Amino acid sequence: MPLIASAPKHPSLGTGEQQSLGIQSTLSDLSLYSLTVTADCSVRDLLAQFTQFPNLPGVIVTEADDVSLLSRQQCLNWLLHPSQLLHVIDSPIRIVMNQAQTSPLTLSDQTSILSAAQQALWRPINCQSEPILVKKTLQTVDSQTQSGYQLLDAATLNLAHWQIRGIATQIHYERLQMQLLESEKMAALGRLVDGVAHEILDPVSFIWGNLSYIANYAKQQHELLVAYEDALPTPTPEILELQEDIELDYLRSDLPAAIKSARGGAHRLRQLATSLQNFCHIDAVHPRPTDLNTLIDSTLRLLKSRLTTPIVIEHSYGKLPPVPCYSGQLSQVFMNIFTNTIDSLLSQLQSDEYNTQSAAASTKPLQITVTTCVCADQPLPTGAPEESRWVSIIISDNGPGIPPETKAQILESFSSRNRYRKQTGLALSYQIVTAKHGGKFWMRSVHSSEEAQPGAVQTTGTEFEILLPLTVSE
Numbered sequence: 001m002p003l004i005a006s007a008p009k010h011p012s013l014g015t016g017e018q019q020s021l022g023i024q025s026t027l028s029d030l031s032l033y034s035l036t037v038t039a040d041c042s043v044r045d046l047l048a049q050f051t052q053f054p055n056l057p058g059v060i061v062t063e064a065d066d067v068s069l070l071s072r073q074q075c076l077n078w079l080l081h082p083s084q085l086l087h088v089i090d091s092p093i094r095i096v097m098n099q100a101q102t103s104p105l106t107l108s109d110q111t112s113i114l115s116a117a118q119q120a121l122w123r124p125i126n127c128q129s130e131p132i133l134v135k136k137t138l139q140t141v142d143s144q145t146q147s148g149y150q151l152l153d154a155a156t157l158n159l160a161h162w163q164i165r166g167i168a169t170q171i172h173y174e175r176l177q178m179q180l181l182e183s184e185k186m187a188a189l190g191r192l193v194d195g196v197a198h199e200i201l202d203p204v205s206f207i208w209g210n211l212s213y214i215a216n217y218a219k220q221q222h223e224l225l226v227a228y229e230d231a232l233p234t235p236t237p238e239i240l241e242l243q244e245d246i247e248l249d250y251l252r253s254d255l256p257a258a259i260k261s262a263r264g265g266a267h268r269l270r271q272l273a274t275s276l277q278n279f280c281h282i283d284a285v286h287p288r289p290t291d292l293n294t295l296i297d298s299t300l301r302l303l304k305s306r307l308t309t310p311i312v313i314e315h316s317y318g319k320l321p322p323v324p325c326y327s328g329q330l331s332q333v334f335m336n337i338f339t340n341t342i343d344s345l346l347s348q349l350q351s352d353e354y355n356t357q358s359a360a361a362s363t364k365p366l367q368i369t370v371t372t373c374v375c376a377d378q379p380l381p382t383g384a385p386e387e388s389r390w391v392s393i394i395i396s397d398n399g400p401g402i403p404p405e406t407k408a409q410i411l412e413s414f415s416s417r418n419r420y421r422k423q424t425g426l427a428l429s430y431q432i433v434t435a436k437h438g439g440k441f442w443m444r445s446v447h448s449s450e451e452a453q454p455g456a457v458q459t460t461g462t463e464f465e466i467l468l469p470l471t472v473s474e
Contacts, residue, residue: 032150039063057131117161197276289322318373336425396463401447
């Protein structure tokens with residue numbers, strides 16, 4: 001607005017962006033006052049404005065290149081005594097400004113309402129009700145930017161702040177309710193699957209136990225037939241015809257193979273049912289010692305149907321002690337990581353760019369490598385060396401890697417501030433490892449589009465590393 005040295009023009013009140021307030025709302029979304037005067041403006045003219053517009057919190061005062069504000073409260077406090085009013089009524093407001101000697105809180109119009117309210121609360125007690133000077137960037141016709149100033153009433157900021165806090169609390173409550181419902185559904189589904197796996201294990205155990213007896217019976221019958229053939233070297237025509245009908249020679253060679261195949265199928269079905277039980281296991285209140293290598297194998301067994309494509313699983317298991325953990329939740333973490341990795345490799349396999357550029361695809365198959373070991377940080381200055389021992393689980397692949405934009409979004413979802421917006425599988429895994437187990441969760445990825453550093457070998461792929469604290473039993 002133009003600067004005025006005598007009577008100020010009528011103030012204008014901006015209505016903001018006319019949008020519903022939310023957590024990301026800024027000061028530009030609030031109603032801001034615009035009234036600018038010079039320091040030479042008379043006190044009488046300023047009082048006329050305050051009288052005509054009772055909601056006006058103050059005025060913006062400019063002098064040379066300095067910009068400040070004079071609030072209604074400061075002006076009225078100075079003119080509280082009638083003698084003082086008569087003495088300075090026709091004087092410039094510079095006199096009042098010199099007596100006030102307060103530095104206003106100046107914020108950008110892109111400052112969030114929550115951040116602005118927090119900074120306003122840091123002001124001294126006697127300045128809590130003072131208006132805030134909002135610096136607004138204005139775009140001119142010749143594409144040059146200029147800065148303008150507006151006033152924000154402290155009461156308007158406080159009201160908007162509490163409205164947003166109420167909205168955030170309501171959203172958090174609703175999301176918590178949804179998470180509780182989803183947790184209850186998953187718990188019910190887990191109990192159902194656990195019951196089905198238990199029902200599968202019972203008949204499989206009968207089959208598995210009886211197959212050993214069947215194999216023994218078949219062996220004994222074979223020995224009996226050999227004894228009969230030795231005792232009766234010349235069988236009757238009826239016996240010869242029967243041997244030919246039942247294909248005795250083929251039956252002798254195929255029966256042990258059929259029994260062995262049945263035992264292998266029963267063993268696989270038994271392992272699958274056991275893996276389902278481990279995955280749907282309802283964790284106890286306290287962590288229990290668990291063999292992590294077996295837990296990883298159980299998770300991979302459930303994903304075997306998705307590994308029929310040319311994806312090779314390489315294991316490099318170290319000798320691990322039993323690790324105190326919540327096995328059911330860690331199974332979910334491994335499942336999320338393996339699913340993310342398999343999806344990445346399958347997308348590479350189906351990519352036309354990969355099929356045309358990877359001429360050596362047959363010599364370099366898609367691969368997932370799982371490595372476990374016990375590692376240790378630097379010994380602590382005070383404390384036993386065992387206190388810094390960790391169990392490391394590294395799951396890596398030789399895929400195309402994660403694009404930088406997607407990687408930034410994943411890393412951002414790990415923060416507690418943004419996790420509630422979209423509870424992804426990796427964000428949930430990060431929370432389980434760090435908050436529930438006191439461990440560390442790292443993700444490293446190099447995308448094929450990223451440039452290699454000078455002197456470094458360009459290798460693409462993604463690597464997830466989980467560190468779990470190892471408690472040594474005394």
